[in-house]
Amino acid sequence: MGKKGEVKLIGSWVSPFVFRARVALNLKSIDFEFLQEKAGSKSDLLLKSNPVHKKIPVLIHHDKPICESLVIVQYIDETWTHGPSILPSDPYDRAIARFWAAYLDEKFFPALKSIRMVQGQGDEVEKKLKEIKEGLGLLDDALVKISKGKPFFGGEELGYLDIALSGFVAWIQVREKTFDVKLLHESTTPNLAVWVHNLSAHPAVKDIIPTADALIEWVRLNLGPPPPPAN
Amino acid sequence: MGKGKGDVKLLGAWPSPYAVRVNIALNLKSVDYEFQTENLATGSKSELLIKSNPVHKKIPVLLHGGKPICESLIIVQYIDEVWSDGPSILPSDPYDRAVARFWAAYVDDKFYTAVKGIVVADGEEAKAAAVKVLKDGLVLLEEAFLKSSAGEGKPFFGGDEIGYLDIALGSLLGWLRVTEKSFNVKLFEEATTPRLVSWVDSFCKHPAVKDELPETDKLFEYAQKVVYPRIKAFAAAAAK
Numbered sequence: 485m486g487k488k489g490e491v492k493l494i495g496s497w498v499s500p501f502v503f504r505a506r507v508a509l510n511l512k513s514i515d516f517e518f519l520q521e522k523a524g525s526k527s528d529l530l531l532k533s534n535p536v537h538k539k540i541p542v543l544i545h546h547d548k549p550i551c552e553s554l555v556i557v558q559y560i561d562e563t564w565t566h567g568p569s570i571l572p573s574d575p576y577d578r579a580i581a582r583f584w585a586a587y588l589d590e591k592f593f594p595a596l597k598s599i600r601m602v603q604g605q606g607d608e609v610e611k612k613l614k615e616i617k618e619g620l621g622l623l624d625d626a627l628v629k630i631s632k633g634k635p636f637f638g639g640e641e642l643g644y645l646d647i648a649l650s651g652f653v654a655w656i657q658v659r660e661k662t663f664d665v666k667l668l669h670e671s672t673t674p675n676l677a678v679w680v681h682n683l684s685a686h687p688a689v690k691d692i693i694p695t696a697d698a699l700i701e702w703v704r705l706n707l708g709p710p711p712p713p714a715n
Numbered sequence: 716m717g718k719g720k721g722d723v724k725l726l727g728a729w730p731s732p733y734a735v736r737v738n739i740a741l742n743l744k745s746v747d748y749e750f751q752t753e754n755l756a757t758g759s760k761s762e763l764l765i766k767s768n769p770v771h772k773k774i775p776v777l778l779h780g781g782k783p784i785c786e787s788l789i790i791v792q793y794i795d796e797v798w799s800d801g802p803s804i805l806p807s808d809p810y811d812r813a814v815a816r817f818w819a820a821y822v823d824d825k826f827y828t829a830v831k832g833i834v835v836a837d838g839e840e841a842k843a844a845a846v847k848v849l850k851d852g853l854v855l856l857e858e859a860f861l862k863s864s865a866g867e868g869k870p871f872f873g874g875d876e877i878g879y880l881d882i883a884l885g886s887l888l889g890w891l892r893v894t895e896k897s898f899n900v901k902l903f904e905e906a907t908t909p910r911l912v913s914w915v916d917s918f919c920k921h922p923a924v925k926d927e928l929p930e931t932d933k934l935f936e937y938a939q940k941v942v943y944p945r946i947k948a949f950a951a952a953a954a955k
């Protein structure tokens with residue numbers, strides 16, 4: 485659906501935020517050109533399309549750029565009205581989905597990302613792990629309340645919050661391996677563990693979700709070892 | 716007389732620009748609501764706030780038929796979608812909506828940090844650098860304004876009527892004015908942001924807005940007594 489060349493996505497296979505846009509496009513069966521950015525450099529097109537933040541993802545539709553992953557996902561939902569609805573139809577349900585997506589970006593991801601900087605510092609690692617686990621606990625509870633027994637936050641089908649969280653799954657698994665800890669697991673987050681299984685099997689996701697090992701290798705090649713402790 | 720759709724209650728506080736966004740949106744839609752003030756100065760939180768926003772324990776919270784909605788921009792979108800017969804807050808075109816959302820996210824991402832940066836800046840140079848960050852941001856918004864509505868001679872980011880980005884940015888005007896007064900700087904200037912200068916005037920006079928923006932003097936005192944010391948203490952603790 486949609487002519488090739490009409491829709492472009494500037495991004496990278498490692499980015500959890502780009503992943504959101506890819507899932508949304510796949511969910512709506514939109515043909516698009518994926519422009520993979522090279523690690524460590526920013527293309528001219530990226531700099532031109534997102535001069536304010538110079539960050540991926542950027543969706544380009546009819547030559548007009550749309551930036552910020554959640555803004556892109558909503559744009560996709562509102563522009564391609566065929567196919568499954570990404571945001572729920574009820575305003576209250578929409579507000580709940582948006583609330584948790586904002587939580588992911590403002591609270592959860594910073595903790596998930598920054599634990600790398602304290603690798604090797606026992607106390608600091610414990611603090612961050614606690615934060616991450618608490619966040620996942622909240623999300624596990626939210627899943628029960630919101631899904632009402634259905635496979636996804638969006639119900640029978642992937643929705644906004646599923647898409648928002650989907651990009652972090654592989655990175656959470658990276659942290660599980662690096663820090664030898666269970667985060668998304670039936671013993672810690674039983675409902676999310678099932679959700680991960682459902683997500684990973686979904687046609688819009690299964691061919692693009694990276695493995696934790698591939699991400700770990702990418703980090704090794706492109707980011708090098710974690711920084712030494714500050715003291 | 717307002718249109719009800721069940722009872723509407725806002726947990727807010729006059730100094731909070733985030734709560735002010737909700738006041739403005741509700742006014743724009745002529746919604747009758749009950750306003751419950753949280754005392755931000757003491758920092759003690761009401762039971763209702765803690766119960767309604769257990770994750771963040773922050774205002775604003777909108778309670779509609781007893782159900783809580785949190786996060787100011789999420790609340791504004793909720794209001795727009797529920798009271799769909801009033802003026803539209805978000806534009807109807809998906810691309811325009813994306814642009815409005817982008818800049819509102821930018822305001823939330825950058826402006827508060829920039830204002831805090833000015834408060835904690837040590838020495839004249841650092842202060843000037845921090846002020847520049849804020850002013851550069853306003854220039855970006857001036858350009859965005861010119862590209863869209865102002866380029867067509869419209870008074871607001873939303874066009875003829877205030878919209879999502881007007882509310883997102885305009886709600887900060889009290890604090891931006893206090894910043895100007897506290898640090899003896901001009902943020903909106905004819906030379907760099909001429910259209911925003913007129914916009915500020917139009918926005919503040921708007922009937923949905925004029926009673927909601929805090930008085931500069933009152934907010935200035937509040938900033939000196941409560942907010943700036945808190946920001947500085949927090950920064951000092953974080954630096955240790």
